[in-house]
C-alpha cells in the first residue's frame with residue numbers, strides 16, 4: 325500500500341487546530357512528528373489524506389480527542405524530579421498539617437497518573453491514618469486516553485521501575501494477576517480524575533492549597549502561559565503554593581506569584 329505523506333498545507337491546518345484547541349505550538353520542525361503520530365489514525369479511519377482525517381475530526385468528537393491524544397506528549401514517571409516530592413512537598417505538607425487537617429491539591433497536567441499517585445504515596449507515608457485528615461487531589465489532563473489509563477491505577481514493570489523503590493512498590497501496590505501492579509485503595513482514594521483543558525478552563529471543585537503544573541507549559545507560547553497561570557492563580561487560595569517543572573520559570577509570565585526557595589528547590593506562592 326502506498327504510504328500517505330503529510331503535505332505542507334495539511335500540516336498548517338492541523339498545527340493551527342492544535343494551537344487553538346490546546347495551546348501546543350507545532351513549528352515546521354514538527355512535520356515528521358505530526359506525520360508519524362497521526363499516520364496510524366489516517367489508516368485506521370480509512371482516510372486517503374491527512375486533510376481527510378482533519379475534516380472527519382471536525383465532525384467527530386471522539387476522533388478529535390484521538391487526534392489531540394496522538395499529538396500530546398505524555399512523558400512522565402513516578403517521583404519525577406524526586407526532591408520536589410521527598411523534600412519540598414514533605415515540608416509544605418508539614419506546614420499545612422500544623423495549621424489544619426485539610427489540604428486540597430491539583431495536579432494540573434497529570435498525564436498517566438504517576439505524578440498524583442506520587443503525591444498520594446508521600447502523604448500516606450507522612451500520615452499513616454489518612455482518615456484523620458481531609459485530602460483531595462484533583463487530577464486533570466486534556467488527554468482522555470491518559471486519564472482513562474491513570475484512573476485504573478495499574479502500571480507495567482517498566483513504569484514501576486522508573487522512579488519507584490522496591491520498598492514503595494511493595495508498600496503501595498499489589499500484583500494484579502496479569503503481571504502488572506495495582507495501586508492500593510487507600511492511596512487511590514485520595515485522587516480524583518477529570519478532563520480539563522488548561523486553555524479553556526472551567527471551575528474546579530476547590531480553591532487549591534498546592535498546585536503542580538509541571539512540564540506542560542513548555543509547549544505553550546508566552547501569551548498562552550500568561551493566560552493559563554492567571555487562571556491557575558484564580559483557582560488557588562491566597563498564599564497557596566505552585567510547583568512548576570524544574571526547567572520552567574514564571575519571569576515575565578505572571579506577577580501573581582512570588583518566587584520561593586526551599587533548600588534550592590524553587591516554588592511559587594500566590595500573593596494575596
Ligand SMILES: C[S@@+](CC[C@H](N)C(=O)[O-])C[C@H]1O[C@@H](n2cnc3c(N)ncnc32)[C@H](O)[C@@H]1O
Nearest residue numbers: 346396399400433435466467521522538539540
Ligand atoms: C509531559 S506531560 C507532563 C506530566 C506530568 N505533569 C509530569 O511532569 O510528569 C504533559 C501533559 O500535559 C497535557 N496537556 C497538554 N496540553 C494540555 C492542555 N491544554 N490542557 C491540559 N493538559 C494538557 C498532556 O496531555 C500531557 O499529559
